[in-house]
Amino acid sequence: RKEVEQDPGPFNVPEGATVAFNCTYSNSASQSFFWYRQDCRKEPKLLMSVYSSGNEDGRFTAQLNRASQYISLLIRDSKLSDSATYLCVVPWGSASKIIFGSGTRLSIRP
């Protein structure tokens, strides 16, 4: 099993739709998790941190299921500007080493 796995997509959904994607991880000891957003040819930028069961920030909700070892990202009322690649990030081993998933591509159409 890969350390961090994501559905690569692409997810192509209409503006205003709700979309969700999952990320599974293999290290049961991981305590905190992150979702980063990366636009084409740009650097990753932090979207949300997840330390307990979940986190909500406006239209974005991240949930953590420790028993099944996955985290999910839900985007409600999607906007054209949400089109990007969403990277799941899991700490690994030392407190500072993190592993990125390969990303899920999301495309919002008008």
Add this chain to the structure above:
Amino acid sequence: DTGVSQNPRHKITKRGQNVTFRCDPISEHNRLYWYRQTLGQGPEFLTYFQNEAQLEKSRLLSDRFSAERPKGSFSTLEIQRTEQGDSAMYLCASSLSRGRGDTQYFGPGTRLTVL
């Protein structure tokens, strides 16, 4: 701009040449990381520093790669005898250690093309 900066932004070199990239982290951040990212993949961890000490290196970091952070501020990543497979985006990130999942802030990256 007080974010992470990287120079150069783009580098084109011929196979066999040496290249060096620089990263300036956010000023109060004590941790600095290097990653490599190829098309369609997430960033892959290469190495990280806490202050000036290099604490971990990935097996991806062959002996042609070396990184330094001599004064605990900026860092350099050198690739010797470049190969075409080294073509990638090299990302630097920094964080302030808080003991629970540091948030890493990324620079814009250096895109390396080896001809």
